[in-house]
Amino acid sequence: MKKIARTLLHDYPYIARFLLYASQSIKYNTKYLTKIIKEKIKRVIRKLQSNKPRVLQFPITYKCNFDCVMCGMQKMSQQRDMDIEDVDKILSNNLFSNVRSIGTNGGEPFVVKDIENYIKTIINRLPKLRNIFIITNGYLTERILNKLEIIKKECEMNNIKLTVSISVDGIGTMQDKMRGRKNIFNSIENTCISISNAPGKYCDNFGVLCTITKVNIEKINEVDYWAEKNKIDISYNIATIHKRLFNEDRFNHFSVLTDEHFKTLATEWFYYKFRRTNSEKYYSIYRYLLDGKRIAKCDYQVDGITLMPNGDISYCATQSKVIGNSINKPADIIFESNLDYRNRLVSKECNNCSHYSGSVAVEYYKEYVDDIIRKPFKYRI
Numbered sequence: 001m002k003k004i005a006r007t008l009l010h011d012y013p014y015i016a017r018f019l020l021y022a023s024q025s026i027k028y029n030t031k032y033l034t035k036i037i038k039e040k041i042k043r044v045i046r047k048l049q050s051n052k053p054r055v056l057q058f059p060i061t062y063k064c065n066f067d068c069v070m071c072g073m074q075k076m077s078q079q080r081d082m083d084i085e086d087v088d089k090i091l092s093n094n095l096f097s098n099v100r101s102i103g104t105n106g107g108e109p110f111v112v113k114d115i116e117n118y119i120k121t122i123i124n125r126l127p128k129l130r131n132i133f134i135i136t137n138g139y140l141t142e143r144i145l146n147k148l149e150i151i152k153k154e155c156e157m158n159n160i161k162l163t164v165s166i167s168v169d170g171i172g173t174m175q176d177k178m179r180g181r182k183n184i185f186n187s188i189e190n191t192c193i194s195i196s197n198a199p200g201k202y203c204d205n206f207g208v209l210c211t212i213t214k215v216n217i218e219k220i221n222e223v224d225y226w227a228e229k230n231k232i233d234i235s236y237n238i239a240t241i242h243k244r245l246f247n248e249d250r251f252n253h254f255s256v257l258t259d260e261h262f263k264t265l266a267t268e269w270f271y272y273k274f275r276r277t278n279s280e281k282y283y284s285i286y287r288y289l290l291d292g293k294r295i296a297k298c299d300y301q302v303d304g305i306t307l308m309p310n311g312d313i314s315y316c317a318t319q320s321k322v323i324g325n326s327i328n329k330p331a332d333i334i335f336e337s338n339l340d341y342r343n344r345l346v347s348k349e350c351n352n353c354s355h356y357s358g359s360v361a362v363e364y365y366k367e368y369v370d371d372i373i374r375k376p377f378k379y380r381i
């Protein structure tokens with residue numbers, strides 16, 4: 001039967017293409033419809049619930065053992081990080097009682113010697129927490145693996161999923177160049193492979209994050225090949241201005257957006273990734289590079305908050321100004337009394353922001369579906 005069908009489809013390519021078109025069309029239009037319904041339900045639930053944040057970004061330290069081309073955090077290395085008592089007190093504020101997901105990074109979170117105690121405090125203080133995401137540079141292999149085992153057990157006991165990501169922006173000397181330190185790749189690779197080879201031991205989900213800049217774009221295929229060879233999930237972003245990272249003065253040096261040649265390379269890269277994976281994230285980054293317009297949604301417009309290592313609070317880490325310091329003033333008062341500023345931020349800045357690009361916003365989803373289904377068939381038939 002299969003053989004007959006294959007022969008028929010081979011002999012009648014137009015019918016084969018039509019069937020493929022129809023199946024793709026049903027698949028993606030169903031997704032589109034589901035997305036519209038989900039979005040409507042979400043909006044109703046949000047109206048009924050409080051506007052307290054569900055997503056918290058919490059870099060726990062300014063300190064880092066690297067000095068990456070797209071990061072200005074070294075300027076802040078002398079700043080005092082909050083101690084555990086500060087974190088405990090701040091997170092006990094009612095504002096955080098609805099937080100479901102927390103993203104922890106730095107600086108480098110594993111330079112904090114008792115990171116597991118910070119995580120325990122976070123878990124104790126956030127009753128609705130279901131996901132912890134940790135981003136590390138992966139350099140301190142032994143410490144990272146030891147601490148992750150402890151953190152994973154703590155998460156398991158509290159029914160929390162732990163996702164770990166390691167930043168890999170280049171292979172061999174390219175990683176050195178991106179990180180501002182020599183001979184680091186082997187340690188990072190060891191950490192990646194150790195975690196990847198022991199599923200469930202150090203975390204529930206593991207992957208590599210690659211940030212694209214002018215410096216590494218021409219060798220980005222090497223990272224892709226390395227990840228594929230080691231069977232490690234990889235996700236790409238473009239480096240952007242980030243108030244949390246104090247990197248505005250480095251923008252010209254690192255950003256592909258400031259040079260047509262590098263921008264074209266990045267556009268082609270994300271188009272290629274989109275075509276291979278149909279990923280909404282890659283589609284939205286590709287469209288951003290092509291049109292300069294954001295079509296991705298962002299949790300931080302309505303659901304997020306950023307808590308800095310010194311207690312400063314901002315609505316998002318990218319464009320939001322600091323709206324107050326939660327050591328000196330209760331976090332809920334800071335958050336509520338600046339909501340007008342958040343509305344202005346969303347209306348002025350979000351359209352031009354490339355960060356946190358993930359799923360395509362419902363109002364642009366039809367364009368995504370069209371690009372997946374219609375264009376390729378238009379060219380082929």
Ligand code: SF4
Nearest residue numbers: 298316318319350353
């Ligand atoms: S400026 Fe960017 S990161 Fe901040 S809320 Fe808007 S889209 Fe999200």
